[in-house]
Amino acid sequence: MFKGKKYHALRVDPNKCFGCVHCIKVCPTEAIRVKNGLAVVDDLRCVDCGNCMRACPVDAFYIIQDDLSKIHDYKYRVALFPSVMIGQFPESITDDQIYWAIMQLGFTHVYEVEQPISWLVDLMLDHHVRNPEKKPLISSFCPAIVRLIQIKYPSLVDNIMQVKAPHDLAAAFVSETLVKQGASPEETGLFYIAPCSAKIAAVKDPVGEKESSVNGVINMNELYNRVMKVIASHPKAEFTGFRDYLSREGILWPLTRGEARLFKRRSMAVDGIHNVVRILEKIETEEIPDVDFLELRSCDQGCAGGILLSGNRFMNVERLARRSRRYPRYSEVVNDNSIVDAVKATLHLEEVVASRAFELDPDRGKALEKMAKLERIICQLPAIDCAACGAPNCHALAEDMVLGKAKMSDCVHLQQQWQHQGKMTNERAFNNLEKIWGRGRFEADCKKRGARNEGF
Amino acid sequence: MVIEQTYFIRGGDFSHAGDASSKVKKLLKQLGVDARKIKNIVIALYEAEVNIVAHAWEGMIRISIEADRISCTLEDKGPGIEDIGQAMVEGYSTASKEVREMGFGAGMGLSNIKRNTDVLEITSEVGVGTKVYMVNYF
Known part of the structure; x- marks a missing residue:
């Protein structure tokens, strides 16, 4: 039942992508995350709909084709x-x-x-x-x-x-x-x-x-x-x-x-x-x-x-x-x-087989444990859904955490709170942010790509 | 390991009828439960949820998921069911004309729940409310 790596026509150009939240927010399967300042697409979840490409303010998505x-x-x-x-x-x-x-x-x-x-x-x-x-x-x-x-x-x-x-x-x-x-x-x-x-x-x-x-x-x-x-x-x-x-x-x-x-x-x-x-x-x-x-x-x-x-x-x-x-x-x-x-005679389509892209774990017991953990994490997150962690919303970040793909300190608001409470140094908090959005991403730059995106 | 969730249901709130069932559906998909089983569970739960919206004043849905089953308890404050045996008969309905005009209340609810669950217990007190307990094994 489980289908492995799929072919995708959509690709991200690392020279154009500068890391923002437009694509992650419009993806209907929550397949995109930002890591190191670049959009990363989950192969199993992507359905090639192209919504990310439509939403990208800097045309960083492109489509593979034959010459x-x-x-x-x-x-x-x-x-x-x-x-x-x-x-x-x-x-x-x-x-x-x-x-x-x-x-x-x-x-x-x-x-x-x-x-x-x-x-x-x-x-x-x-x-x-x-x-x-x-x-x-x-x-x-x-x-x-x-x-x-x-x-x-x-x-x-x-x-x-x-x-x-x-x-x-x-x-x-x-x-x-x-x-x-x-x-x-x-x-x-x-x-x-x-x-x-x-x-x-x-x-x-x-x-x-x-x-x-x-x-x-x-x-x-x-x-x-x-x-x-x-x-x-x-x-x-x-x-x-x-x-x-x-x-x-x-x-x-x-x-x-x-x-x-x-x-x-x-x-x-x-x-x-x-x-x-x-x-x-x-x-x-x-x-x-x-x-x-x-x-x-x-x-x-x-x-x-x-x-x-x-x-x-x-x-x-x-x-x-x-x-x-x-x-x-x-x-x-x-x-x-x-x-x-x-x-x-050539137009008969074989049966389409399901694949499981949203399972927390193939083992039911482990999946239950992860779900319980997810419920506990959700309590901690602010539900602002800002996507500044690189995931589309707080729930998706919690999912990533139980799947071992993200950590609590990826949430910028939690970080702020921990700094405020003296539980985290400013330096560590800043390093965490640069891990998501890329080195030097927060320096002032008038020619920054995407900065003139008016959004409508 | 048990996952427990509670959802509050407001009587008469048809625009949100089905919200609880779709949340439960998402949980079951994340647990990798067989698609056909999920379908049965969600159809039964949706029917029971709509029953509260259509007939009762308010209600609570409590679900608990274990490795091999899901149990749902739906308790409402409402008119209750006078004759549960009769209410189980396909096509029997006490729904008002208004409710029927919204596409609900065809009298298939309880029999549809029965068909889609492994265990179904209904208790009711007229003028107080109804309690539906259902279990599905994965």
């Missing part, structure tokens, strides 16, 4: 991207201009991943009919949510829909299509343009599948910047052939309610990981009894709010809503049924 030059290992170089990529651009730039610009970067084929979406819908409804006892079914779409359920809501792992995500659909669909056109699979490189850290981690270290369906993953933010450089005012050609199976519903799929609107039964869509946490708590207690399907997305406005997107998420949603009206309904799209079975 774009890797595409040249292949004869056929396919870019697969979610529709929210298009939503980033002003409406004066046409779909074809964007497609053209992506091809200028070295790709031979460009596909949006949400096609043919009716195949994914078929599989989801079929999974629902076959598993009436799994209620509510939880979408597997957002990898940050799948990982969150794995570590924090183990009783709900069986509710995760065993159907893969749109990029897997497109990968299977495109490779079958290219094989039909005479390309060999070895010559074909499928590259997914990811809108967030969670999708990158899901490609590098997939949950519920042995290996990913794509050959590489590209950071959407970087691709957007490159596209902006080459984009021309007139499209050089038409690329509608790559969008033959794209539908209104497909375009809206990565946005909030994108899946729920097609799930013809009782469904609910929740976006924003902190909102998702509240709903999962209620689902676990069966406080929401009659929902058949739950669409849960880590980012506000779904993938339009992805951490690797440029521009405003609401403008993105607006552009996609207008764009979708120019496309046929998914039920009207005539799909290539000669490959439907081959594609569908």
Whole structure:
């Protein structure tokens, strides 16, 4: 049951991080601590949601990705991207201009991943009919949510829909299509343009599948910047052939309610990981009894709010809503049924296994002892939740202490009190602070990184 | 080693109904109790907690966790239950129209608690209050 080290797409740049409390405060799994003036992320707890990256005032978080030059290992170089990529651009730039610009970067084929979406819908409804006892079914779409359920809501792992995500659909669909056109699979490189850290981690270290369906993953933010450089005012050609199976519903799929609107039964869509946490708590207690399907997305406005997107998420949603009206309904799209079975056969997701990131000790007796100790420590701490100890709140610091990762004197307020009572020397107290925040961290410095962060 | 916690419940405070159960849930997760067992415990405790909120004037929840079990005692000052046997029947409810409109009081409470606990003892005195004692083994 216990899963070891996970792959994470999010990293901290030690040259940029200067040690502050922004990221530790927004992490939904309390995975971040500051030590020696640097943010340290707990591998088991991190779900790659990207909230830390969004909150960082000095851009110290970055995302691991494959280098774009890797595409040249292949004869056929396919870019697969979610529709929210298009939503980033002003409406004066046409779909074809964007497609053209992506091809200028070295790709031979460009596909949006949400096609043919009716195949994914078929599989989801079929999974629902076959598993009436799994209620509510939880979408597997957002990898940050799948990982969150794995570590924090183990009783709900069986509710995760065993159907893969749109990029897997497109990968299977495109490779079958290219094989039909005479390309060999070895010559074909499928590259997914990811809108967030969670999708990158899901490609590098997939949950519920042995290996990913794509050959590489590209950071959407970087691709957007490159596209902006080459984009021309007139499209050089038409690329509608790559969008033959794209539908209104497909375009809206990565946005909030994108899946729920097609799930013809009782469904609910929740976006924003902190909102998702509240709903999962209620689902676990069966406080929401009659929902058949739950669409849960880590980012506000779904993938339009992805951490690797440029521009405003609401403008993105607006552009996609207008764009979708120019496309046929998914039920009207005539799909290539000669490959439907081959594609569908690749889209089964294995069962997701729970992991235990919040246990105090694998031994129940020891865990109880630690919990009793934790209760005693809580009495001593001031409940100010200032995070000046490097942990997100007093309770988290107490947890760290019983796990042997922190000590009482990490609390700056307790230190003050001990100095006041003559129980601790000023020198020792100061050394303790520098251990958390780094040497020289408290010297006056007008050019200090992050100092001009106004917070709103 | 025993962990003991006490939670105060205010009658009629529906917006906080379930707070005690979610705190207990967090403790059980930290102890690494099996996810399915946690689910049973929390469903039973949530039902019992909501019963206090919906029917009683105020109440206390005392929980004690040992290595192999959790025992919960819920004591309230309230109208009491006239016929406990009848209250255990699925669908039987004395909840007011207002309470039902809030989505509670479907008459599944006590039978749902029974289904999700290993030991359940209910004692009640009409006009004084009700005491629910339940044990779940891990």
